[in-house]
Amino acid sequence: MLSKRSQPARTEAAQPEQAGPQHVAIIMDGNGRWAQKKGKIRTFGHKAGVDSVRAVVRFARTTGIKSLTLFAFSSENWKRPQEEVSVLMELFNLVLNSEVKRLHKNDVRLQVIGDVSAFDDKLKAKIAKAEALTRDNQSLVLNIAANYGGRWDITHAAKQVAQNVLDGKQQVSDITEESLSSYISTANLPELDLMIRTGGERRISNFLLWQCAYAELYFTDVLWPDFTEEVFQQAVDDFNIRQRRFGLTGEQISV
Incomplete structure (x- = not known):
């Protein structure tokens, strides 16, 4: 989104104890290769991948994950063949x-x-309508990253902070990781x-x-259309046995 989120981001040092991941992001890769293995055109795989989206949303909601961010269309994907881009846009609308x-x-x-500004007015209106309808829902936040890039996200946040300085709303000395984080697109969500x-x-x-x-x-190695709730559980199980130290030693974490 193109506006500052309402809730400031947490710092890593403030991470609470948790039973499992609260915010999960997925790069949904392999649709085209999945289709090609079946002798189909690449766009067939994108359509098949919708079922996996439903599965991961269901899994996240039922297992207590609070935020799920899916990489649907990157800012670099515009460079793909026009036919594939058109199908992706049609699929997003659908x-x-x-x-x-x-x-x-x-x-x-x-x-x-x-950066939704690159989409046509019809698609932008649908996005706004969907966000407005679901705004008060609490069980899960589903983030669809569309025309998204990590460098764009940081640059966009930096521009907003720079504008604040130009407008006299803050000083350069006031800029911190936390203040910049509050302009990052996921600032209202738990840390990833x-x-x-x-x-x-x-x-x-x-x-x-x-x-x-x-x-x-x-x-x-699982291709996205084959990504099931069981495979998602394997990823969560792997996460749950890792020791997350956030710059500390293992002994400090164990105390």
């Missing part, structure tokens, strides 16, 4: 039409993070705990760069 009422019924709040990437790649591809500073990373 999902907004078909899934929002279901999300609302299940008490899920929908947010779209990223776990980032999952499907499809076998081992990189984060400009996704949530600021937020993943202390996140646990989990990579799986």
Whole structure:
């Protein structure tokens, strides 16, 4: 989103004890390869991936995850073949039409993070309508990262802070990690705990760069359309056995 979030971000030192990840992000990779393995065109895989989106939203809601951020369309994806980009935009429209009422019924709040100014007016109106309908829902916050890039997110936040300085609302000396964090697109959410990437790649591809500073990373060879609730549980189980130290020693954490 293009406005400051209402809740300031927590610092890593303030992390509470938790039974599992409270904020999970997923890079949904492998749709095209999944389709090609089946002798289909790449866009067939994107459509099949919608079922996996439903599965992970259901899993997150029923297991107590508070925020789920899905990388749907990056700022770099515009460079893909025009046909594929068109299908992705059509699919985004279709999902907004078909899934929002279901999300609302299940008490899920929908947010779209990223530079939505690049979308057409019809799509922007649908996004605004969906966010307004689900704004008060409490069970899960579902963030769809669309036309999103981690560098864009940090740059956008920096521009807002710079404008505040120009307007005399704050001094350069007032700028801290916490104040900049309050302008990052996920500032109203818990700190990112776990980032999952499907499809076998081992990189984060400009996704949530600021937020993943202390996140646990989990990579799986499973292609996105094959990502089930069981595979999600494996990632959470792996997260739960890790010791998160946030710069401290293992002995300090154990005290």
